[in-house]
Amino acid sequence: MRRWWPRSLAGQAIALQVAVIVVVVLVGGVLAVLDARRDGDSAARQQVVGIATALADAPSTAQAIESGRATQVLQPVTEAVRTNTDIAFITIMSPDGTRFTHTDPSQIGGHYLGTIEPALRGETFSEVYTGTLGPSIRAVAPVRDAYGRVVGLVSAGITLQTLAQRWHEQWPMIAAVGLGALALSLIGVWAIRRRLLRQTHGLAPEELRVMYEHHDAILHSVSEGLVVLDRDRVVLVNDEARRLLGLTAGDVTLADLPEFLRENDPGARDEVHVTDDRVLVVNRAPVAHSEHSEVVTVRDRTExxxxxxxxxxxxxxxxxxxxxxxxxxxxxxxxxxxxxxxxxxxxxxxxxxxxxxxxxxxxxxxxxxxxxxxxxxxxxxxxxxxxxxxxxxxxxxxxxxxxxxxxxxxxxxxxxxxxxxxxxxxxxxxxxxxxxxxxxxxxxxxxxxxxxxxxxxxxxxxxxxxxxxxxxxxxxxxxxxxxxxxxxxxxxxxxxxxxxxxxxxxxxxxxxxxxxxx
Known part of the structure; x- marks a missing residue:
């Protein structure tokens, strides 16, 4: 693991971010595909229900069935509608399930394969069923005469294979979006890595931890007061500085410091300042690569x-x-x-x-x-x-x-x-x-x-x-x-x-x- 796992804090942070981004993109892509499939199934179900209902409610359908010429009149109509709507089949049948129309003319006169009982009760419903064309999503609607009696049934369906082809066509777009998001994320991660490397100087997490603990111990144990200023902010005040300057515990603001420390004067050497009860020697040094930061050391010269x-x-x-x-x-x-x-x-x-x-x-x-x-x-x-x-x-x-x-x-x-x-x-x-x-x-x-x-x-x-x-x-x-x-x-x-x-x-x-x- 040590051979390929990055050593620096920046490298480890970026590696973890890349892993998280890849997982998020993959999971997002899979969820997008599943969502596309679910949306395709829902749209197909609505489509076949609409077609079946429209044909069943058309007065010409009931008239053709009652005239005994259902196949001659309705077969051309159903095929035209099927072709224009790109569905698998439209079957019009008698209440006992005998087909009047079918995509395959040889299946006309045969018995319809599927559930028809809810339609016979006057309900329009949909289901997934395996018929002569294979598994399909189909809808069945009742055909009523002028008196409201069910004189026939209309079934419209789309095969699952056709639906699969439809949402398979969305994969390239989903993949393109996922790859684009991954590429943008990696570019952002690369920029973050450069910034982290610059701020942490390429140090490993353990090195940073040891450095912090040692520096913190040193800052609180040295006999000189130490104050670090950054613009209008007090970054650090060690214990000796609090004692010499009479500062209380807790956060320190610039207003809490004596007046001679509020002035921005980096580079001052051995300045002697007198407070109410102490004589202090102050040295100020600017922080490298920082225009407005300085380190101030304070020594007690009272005795x-x-x-x-x-x-x-x-x-x-x-x-x-x-x-x-x-x-x-x-x-x-x-x-x-x-x-x-x-x-x-x-x-x-x-x-x-x-x-x-x-x-x-x-x-x-x-x-x-x-x-x-x-x-x-x-x-x-x-x-x-x-x-x-x-x-x-x-x-x-x-x-x-x-x-x-x-x-x-x-x-x-x-x-x-x-x-x-x-x-x-x-x-x-x-x-x-x-x-x-x-x-x-x-x-x-x-x-x-x-x-x-x-x-x-x-x-x-x-x-x-x-x-x-x-x-x-x-x-x-x-x-x-x-x-x-x-x-x-x-x-x-x-x-x-x-x-x-x-x-x-x-x-x-x-x-x-x-x-x-x-």
């Missing part, structure tokens, strides 16, 4: 982004310590030189003034800001700004008590918000007049983190884009501000706060988070 934030904070602290160590070395050399020059009083005054200035800054921030991690961040950013030639100041309005219960933001979240706002401000400030101003305070029961700089600020559209989504880590286009504002917005939204931007005395960005003081 990595947090680690990068902590690393950035450590880097800032390291840079600050390095700068302070370098500055301390310069001051130490100055103090030593003053001592060697014989001016110890000036050396002590110089050292104590610098130390007092640094200590006053530390004491002030420690007093105004009760969160040690935030104090460390501000000290580090001040040193980093000083190294870059930027004047970074913490305003007198800054006040954040450290004894408050249940703060709205954790230390890590406050570092994320304030650190990113300060970094953005230092990048965006005016290079001719670089300054950054920071305010951390409780205002009317809300935690307010405000950072101002000397830059031109962002228009509403640019700010909205920066807040709503992240930007590619591989390219840098004008107006892009990295992930900073998007991460800030993520934290603020998580705690039902607001993030606003304004241009007043400078570019001012304010993050406000509800914090009701008892």
């Amino acid at each position: 990595l982004q947090g680690a990068l934030g902590e690393l950035s904070s450590l880097q800032v602290l390291t840079d600050s310590l390095r700068a302070q160590a370098h500055e301390a070395a310069n001051k130490l050399h100055t103090v030593i030189a003053m001592v060697e020059m014989g001016r110890p009083e000036d050396a002590v005054r110089f050292a104590t003034e610098e130390l007092a200035l640094s200590q006053r800054l530390v004491d002030r921030l420690s007093y105004d800001v009760g969160e040690p991690a935030l104090v460390a961040l501000l000290l580090g950013k001040i040193a980093q700004a000083d190294e870059r030639g930027i004047a970074l100041s913490v305003t007198e309005d800054t006040h954040l008590p450290g004894d408050q219960d249940d703060p709205p933001l954790s230390a890590q979240e406050m570092i994320t918000v304030l650190g990113n706002l300060i970094d953005n401000a230092m990048d965006a400030c005016d290079r001719d007049d670089p300054w950054v101003e920071v305010t951390v305070a409780l205002q009317q029961g809300d935690l307010s983190l405000r950072v101002a700089d000397s830059g031109a600020g962002m228009d509403a559209e640019t700010f909205e884009r920066a807040v709503r989504r992240g930007y590619s880590t591989k390219t840098a286009e004008p107006g892009q501000h990295g992930l900073g504002l998007a991460l800030v917005a993520q934290v603020v939204r998580r705690h039902h706060g607001t993030l606003t931007a304004a241009v007043s005395y400078g570019s001012v960005v304010t993050a406000t988070v509800p914090w009701r003081v008892p």
